[in-house]
Amino acid sequence: MTAALEVRGLKTHFFTRDGVVKAVDGVDLTIAPGRVLGLVGESGSGKSVTGLSVLGLIDPPGRIVEGSVRLEGQELVGLNREAARRVRGRKIAMIFQDPMMTLNPVLRVDTQMFMALRAHEPVPKDAARQQALAALGRVGLPDPEQCLTAYPHQLSGGMRQRVAIAIALLHSPSVIVADEPTTALDVSIQGQILQEMQRLSADTGVALVWITHDLAVVSSLAHDIAVMYAGRIVEQGPAEDVLAAPRHPYTRGLLDSVPGEAQPGKKLAQIPGSIPALVDLPPGCAFRARCSRADSACETMPEIADLGGARAVRCFHPLEGR
Amino acid sequence: MSAPLLELDAVSKKFRRPMSLGDRIAAKLGGTVVPHEVRAVDGVSLSVSHSETVGLVGESGCGKSTLGRIAAGILPPTSGVARLDGKPVMSEGRHPHKLTTRVQTVFQDPFASLNPRRRIGDAIAEGPVAHGLVDRAGSRAYVADQLSRVGLDPSYASRFPHQFSGGQRQRIAIARALAMQPDLLICDEPVASLDVSIQAQVLNLFLELRQSLNLTAIFISHDLGVVRHVSDRVAIMYLGRIVEIGPTADIYAAPKHPYTQALLSSVPRLNRRHEGRRAFKPIAGELPSPTSPPTGCHFHPRCPLAEAQCRSVAPELRPMGLTHWAACHLAVKT
Ligand SMILES: Nc1ncnc2c1ncn2[C@@H]1O[C@H](COP(=O)(O)OP(=O)(O)OP(=O)(O)O)[C@@H](O)[C@H]1O
Ligand SMILES: Nc1ncnc2c1ncn2[C@@H]1O[C@H](COP(=O)(O)OP(=O)(O)OP(=O)(O)O)[C@@H](O)[C@H]1O
Ligand code: SF4
Ligand SMILES: [Mg+2]
Ligand SMILES: [Mg+2]
Numbered sequence: 001m002t003a004a005l006e007v008r009g010l011k012t013h014f015f016t017r018d019g020v021v022k023a024v025d026g027v028d029l030t031i032a033p034g035r036v037l038g039l040v041g042e043s044g045s046g047k048s049v050t051g052l053s054v055l056g057l058i059d060p061p062g063r064i065v066e067g068s069v070r071l072e073g074q075e076l077v078g079l080n081r082e083a084a085r086r087v088r089g090r091k092i093a094m095i096f097q098d099p100m101m102t103l104n105p106v107l108r109v110d111t112q113m114f115m116a117l118r119a120h121e122p123v124p125k126d127a128a129r130q131q132a133l134a135a136l137g138r139v140g141l142p143d144p145e146q147c148l149t150a151y152p153h154q155l156s157g158g159m160r161q162r163v164a165i166a167i168a169l170l171h172s173p174s175v176i177v178a179d180e181p182t183t184a185l186d187v188s189i190q191g192q193i194l195q196e197m198q199r200l201s202a203d204t205g206v207a208l209v210w211i212t213h214d215l216a217v218v219s220s221l222a223h224d225i226a227v228m229y230a231g232r233i234v235e236q237g238p239a240e241d242v243l244a245a246p247r248h249p250y251t252r253g254l255l256d257s258v259p260g261e262a263q264p265g266k267k268l269a270q271i272p273g274s275i276p277a278l279v280d281l282p283p284g285c286a287f288r289a290r291c292s293r294a295d296s297a298c299e300t301m302p303e304i305a306d307l308g309g310a311r312a313v314r315c316f317h318p319l320e321g322r
Numbered sequence: 323m324s325a326p327l328l329e330l331d332a333v334s335k336k337f338r339r340p341m342s343l344g345d346r347i348a349a350k351l352g353g354t355v356v357p358h359e360v361r362a363v364d365g366v367s368l369s370v371s372h373s374e375t376v377g378l379v380g381e382s383g384c385g386k387s388t389l390g391r392i393a394a395g396i397l398p399p400t401s402g403v404a405r406l407d408g409k410p411v412m413s414e415g416r417h418p419h420k421l422t423t424r425v426q427t428v429f430q431d432p433f434a435s436l437n438p439r440r441r442i443g444d445a446i447a448e449g450p451v452a453h454g455l456v457d458r459a460g461s462r463a464y465v466a467d468q469l470s471r472v473g474l475d476p477s478y479a480s481r482f483p484h485q486f487s488g489g490q491r492q493r494i495a496i497a498r499a500l501a502m503q504p505d506l507l508i509c510d511e512p513v514a515s516l517d518v519s520i521q522a523q524v525l526n527l528f529l530e531l532r533q534s535l536n537l538t539a540i541f542i543s544h545d546l547g548v549v550r551h552v553s554d555r556v557a558i559m560y561l562g563r564i565v566e567i568g569p570t571a572d573i574y575a576a577p578k579h580p581y582t583q584a585l586l587s588s589v590p591r592l593n594r595r596h597e598g599r600r601a602f603k604p605i606a607g608e609l610p611s612p613t614s615p616p617t618g619c620h621f622h623p624r625c626p627l628a629e630a631q632c633r634s635v636a637p638e639l640r641p642m643g644l645t646h647w648a649a650c651h652l653a654v655k656t
Pocket of ligand 1 (some may be wrong): 050
């Protein structure tokens, strides 16, 4: 089966006055239709830049300097502006933490949805209206008719995010990249949207890349997990395997530091230090200053190694498997 | 049982919202305009014992911060009173002010209130010097002690706010609050903007200091896992009211209020012994507008159990166990 999305050796760098920020520095990802891939990592690890690169949305001073992004086999890196725009919105779409990145505050929802529908081909008004209503219904909006005639500011945050998702779904894309879409929402609304996305990916076969720093969300939503640190994937594999028996010291540290599973009131496991700046990273494993297993071998960069069972880890001294 | 350290006695807070443009036009044209009034906190009573930590959870806008600010003596309640050791935390009258330094606050974004051109050491020393906890001559050493207590190098005193990372900022905020030698700490989402690995560092610091200084705390968070980890008791808020309160273990193991039950089952939890993906059981419906909350039980439009009385009569907190209370007509003791 062709992968819905296949990213190979992706490098996106920002050429700033302070130096070259290697925000994404060699990322590989594969995702099959109908699957949910959770891309996790702490702030600044390069998750958003990875998502934006896949969509071809990197602006100067940033640039994809290397690598390949294939959507159902079609190469996207190097497409010209117009060709990229045609793919975007039709075969691949992005949802942001702030739905107003997608929505225009001064246009009614119906106007925006019709524009999105007609961006790629002419659609008669009646058909457009039906398609828009169907999309709004699919994301669990209670009153799609009323929603169509509303302006964004008349909707709650959760409803706005649903409209943004409905717009992303309009052309039945094969891949949706969702960048922290529920982070700003209340927990009860977050639960509703997660449930709907889980259902949508199963029903429509859309492949989801779900970017988040919230390990609890991925553990409930994703089939597969990729953990990012300082611009690279350090571990990936099936969600249940990675969660139950992480092999990278960083993944392990992250999971252990989440309160909730720990004995209440007891000290949490903690990773010392903080994420390094991505300008002028010293050579070697970027985690080594915080890692209890680091030795002189770690002063060169470990390659990502296949562990079998669809798992991979980038570490010279991985933890024992189960 | 000894007298509580903090006592909130039926406190309420109403805010008047500025009129929207539409309202103002309607008013000009002689239409009737309902004043936009928010009952941010609606008749809440709560007592906190010495060296106890009470967690306060609930969704955005339910009144957690407002209640925290009333307890801290930095916001006057519209009615009711907050007392520390039996004495009001705020003066009465037209211009109420804070009467005690024994309550201090740690906020989510502590640096919003700091002067960016002022050195950290001076910001920490300011309060203690002003209140005579230390004299100016001794303030350097005092600041150094406060910084090392939160795990920061004393030399950081001469740095400016922007030179610190998120986790360091939160340590500084804690140092600044503790420099006032408080008995009660109000922590309002102190780890909400931090990454998990940094969050764990700050939570560990909090647990350590709480024990070594014998602190009492109210810990506000929307994160159920965080609250569970640090609290002895938990209070669940919904639209300005406490709907359930009890020992942490009881609340998480056997919640009595349908809202608490729904909240606990709808929040994704990190599940490492994992049987594949989980079905979400979200709470139906939108959060109602706080300017026109539903009648009766505020939760009734979203509640799977709601009956006629739930729509008309606001339920009082009723005992569900020795120290466990829930405000639901249908909740039963077990
Ligand atoms: N336009 C830009 N110019 C310069 N550096 C950038 C730019 N955009 C992102 N970066 C840098 O790239 C790195 C990765 O950023 P990215 O936004 O991908 O992180 P993230 O993992 O999404 O973090 P968060 O969880 O905070 O959203 C960061 O160090 C960031 O400062
Ligand atoms: N100064 C104010 N003026 C007008 N309304 C206010 C004011 N402060 C709070 N409110 C309103 O009171 C209600 C409770 O707000 P509060 O900040 O206490 O909620 P919260 O539970 O802390 O929410 P969050 O989780 O978002 O911090 C909200 O509806 C809010 O809009
Ligand atoms: S490569 Fe070395 S430093 Fe990096 S995570 Fe593995 S053991 Fe730690
Ligand atoms: Mg991001
Ligand atoms: Mg608040």
